[in-house]
Amino acid sequence: MQVTRxxxxxxxxxxxxxxxxxxxxxxxxxxxxxxxxEYIDFAGGIAVNVLGHCHPxxxxxxxxxxxxLWHLSNVFTNEPALRLAKKxxxxxxxxxxxxxxxxxxxxxxxxxxxxxxALDHFGEEKDxxxxxxxxxxxxxxxxxxxxxxPAYSDGFGPKPGAVMHCEYNNLDALKELISDRTxxxxxxxxxxxxxxxxxxxAFVKGVRELCDQHNALLIFDEVQSGMGRTGKLYEYMNLxxxxxxxxxxxxxxxxxxxxxxxxxxxxxxxxxxxxHGSTYGGNPLACAVAEKVFDIVNNPEILDGVAHKEALFxxxxxxxxxxYDVFSEIRGxxxxxxCALNEKYKGRAKDFMTAANAxxxxxxxxxxxxxxxxxxxxxxxxxxxxxxxxxxxxxxxVLANS
Ligand SMILES: *Cc1c(COP(=O)(O)O)cnc(C)c1O
Numbered sequence: 275m276q277v278t279r280x281x282x283x284x285x286x287x288x289x290x291x292x293x294x295x296x297x298x299x300x301x302x303x304x305x306x307x308x309x310x311x312e313y314i315d316f317a318g319g320i321a322v323n324v325l326g327h328c329h330p331x332x333x334x335x336x337x338x339x340x341x342x343l344w345h346l347s348n349v350f351t352n353e354p355a356l357r358l359a360k361k362x363x364x365x366x367x368x369x370x371x372x373x374x375x376x377x378x379x380x381x382x383x384x385x386x387x388x389x390x391x392a393l394d395h396f397g398e399e400k401d402x403x404x405x406x407x408x409x410x411x412x413x414x415x416x417x418x419x420x421x422x423x424p425a426y427s428d429g430f431g432p433k434p435g436a437v438m439h440c441e442y443n444n445l446d447a448l449k450e451l452i453s454d455r456t457x458x459x460x461x462x463x464x465x466x467x468x469x470x471x472x473x474x475x476a477f478v479k480g481v482r483e484l485c486d487q488h489n490a491l492l493i494f495d496e497v498q499s500g501m502g503r504t505g506k507l508y509e510y511m512n513l514x515x516x517x518x519x520x521x522x523x524x525x526x527x528x529x530x531x532x533x534x535x536x537x538x539x540x541x542x543x544x545x546x547x548x549x550h551g552s553t554y555g556g557n558p559l560a561c562a563v564a565e566k567v568f569d570i571v572n573n574p575e576i577l578d579g580v581a582h583k584e585a586l587f588x589x590x591x592x593x594x595x596x597x598y599d600v601f602s603e604i605r606g607x608x609x610x611x612x613c614a615l616n617e618k619y620k621g622r623a624k625d626f627m628t629a630a631n632a633x634x635x636x637x638x639x640x641x642x643x644x645x646x647x648x649x650x651x652x653x654x655x656x657x658x659x660x661x662x663x664x665x666x667x668x669x670x671x672v673l674a675n676s
Contacts, residue, residue, distance in 0.1 A: 300327025314661035324525035326650035339562035354561035368536035373556030377497035377523035378412025380533035392457035406442040408468030466498035470612025501525035502571040504608040505580040528567040532560040629668035
């Protein structure tokens with residue numbers, strides 16, 4: 275059967291508007307389309323393909339587990355899930371793990387757990403969830419309501435209640451809002467979708483202190499920042515601030531759908547048998563792949579290499595900016611970087627992304643003002659240099675046409 279980009283418009287719900295080219299295979303940080311044109315991939319499946327495309331060891335474990343056991347439901351446990359949980363617990367603050375299939379589901383579990391924990395320990399008055407403007411936590415109705423972008427949550431009728439927002443990186447704003455009624459504060463320790471915004475470490479420490487003062491749980495959504503992308507296994511380790519609940523997905527499966535919620539013994543006790551669940555969460559296929567991703571990422575050679583790659587990105591982007599004067603700032607950390615457009619080009623991130631695509635570079639945007647890169651942690655210096663040369667050609671075209 276012949277399918278092309280135009281088939282999309284015929285048979286797919288129009289909630290997406292994908293690029294014109296249709297990718298058919300990938301290898302490392304490169305992807306080829308239906309016409310066998312090669313692209314360098316700085317998008318990484320939106321911060322997912324942490325080891326690039328079709329990493330041989332991931333392909334191997336997928337095939338091996340695929341020939342062994344795919345799915346059981348949570349009526350039975352399985353070895354890959356138990357091993358992965360053990361490794362996540364050993365490597366982090368957490369004592370307990372809940373597996374889901376996506377970031378939104380991991381966050382849904384975190385929010386429900388926070389509400390239930392508050393009910394168990396403090397009573398039903400303690401139901402308020404505070405989150406931050408421009409935050410992103412997924413697209414289920416609860417998580418999108420907690421996310422700080424009303425454009426994503428408006429238009430679907432009544433929203434889950436007792437959810438409030440304040441400005442990110444503004445401790446005074448949180449101080450105004452938080453009270454003993456607050457059951458949890460949810461935040462990304464670096465905002466991704468909202469524009470690659472790195473918080474002031476003092477702000478994050480202050481959030482932790484305010485949560486402690488009011489017996490509110492601190493939930494870190496590390497769906498985008500986690501699994502090595504910032505040079506540590508999780509960004510909370512860079513910040514030196516430990517959450518009560520942490521969610522992880524995207525890079526966790528390296529491209530295979532999986533999510534997890536991590537928490538402590540005491541808090542986890544509130545998710546008693548029957549309180550929450552998922553048919554596919556923790557299935558052996560997903561957990562076997564994620565275990566291999568974890569084994570490869572969680573070693574100093576890979577994690578320490580991230581800083582070098584970031585430095586190379588920043589150096590070349592600096593040179594590009596000297597020539598074209600398009601960015602006000604290069605921000606982010608490790609392999610999660612944002613090029614913030616300056617006043618002159620505000621609102622035009624999409625034009626730059628489309629132009630880069632035409633030069634055979636895949637990249638992302640984060641809002642209308644920021645071009646985002648989230649490549650594989652294994653991307654080579656040569657691929658970074660070549661990819662940025664393509665990016666520069668894209669920039670030159672945008673400028674020539676404006
Ligand atoms: C992508 C993302 C999510 C949602 O993950 P899905 O797997 O798309 O449900 C949640 N939080 C953050 C910070 C994200 O970047």
